[in-house]
Amino acid sequence: MNFRLIGMVSGAALAVTLFVSAAINSEPITRSNDTVVVNTTDISKTVRGFKGATPVQIYIKKNKVVKVEALPNRETPQYFAKAKTLLKQFEGKTVKKATQMEVDGVSGATYSSKALIKNVQQGLAYYEDKK
Numbered sequence: 776m777n778f779r780l781i782g783m784v785s786g787a788a789l790a791v792t793l794f795v796s797a798a799i800n801s802e803p804i805t806r807s808n809d810t811v812v813v814n815t816t817d818i819s820k821t822v823r824g825f826k827g828a829t830p831v832q833i834y835i836k837k838n839k840v841v842k843v844e845a846l847p848n849r850e851t852p853q854y855f856a857k858a859k860t861l862l863k864q865f866e867g868k869t870v871k872k873a874t875q876m877e878v879d880g881v882s883g884a885t886y887s888s889k890a891l892i893k894n895v896q897q898g899l900a901y902y903e904d905k906k
Contacts, residue, residue: 803898804905811835811906815898816846822897824850824858824890831862831894835902840865840873843895850887858887865895874899 805812815822816830823829826849834841843862848855858881865873874896880888 813898813902815894818901819894819897822893825886829890833898854884857881858884
């Protein structure tokens with residue numbers, strides 16, 4: 776019985792350590808080979824969709840947006856699925872062009888759409904500032 780309790784406490788301590796370590800070491804920009812990944816979780820903390828934050832990851836290669844993907848959030852899945860389709864509009868554009876784009880929100884998912892667009896814009900501006 777004592778071994779079980781010790782194992783549970785050790786496991787919990789390890790989980791907390793890993794969580795805190797990941798939070799401390801999370802950088803908005805990471806580089807892997809020739810691709811830069813911008814994570815807007817910390818950059819756009821104040822940007823909110825209908826139910827909360829809607830962070831994205833922006834993949835940039837040779838100063839072009841390769842992919843934008845939505846990260847976990849609390850938005851209503853059926854509406855958020857509609858909103859995240861607009862992320863494809865940024866792909867293939869230079870960072871400068873993507874930053875200047877005026878993207879329309881998706882009808883029926885207006886809050887989520889606006890939040891995603893704002894996340895991408897802030898992420899690209901951060902990249903431009905830090906590159």
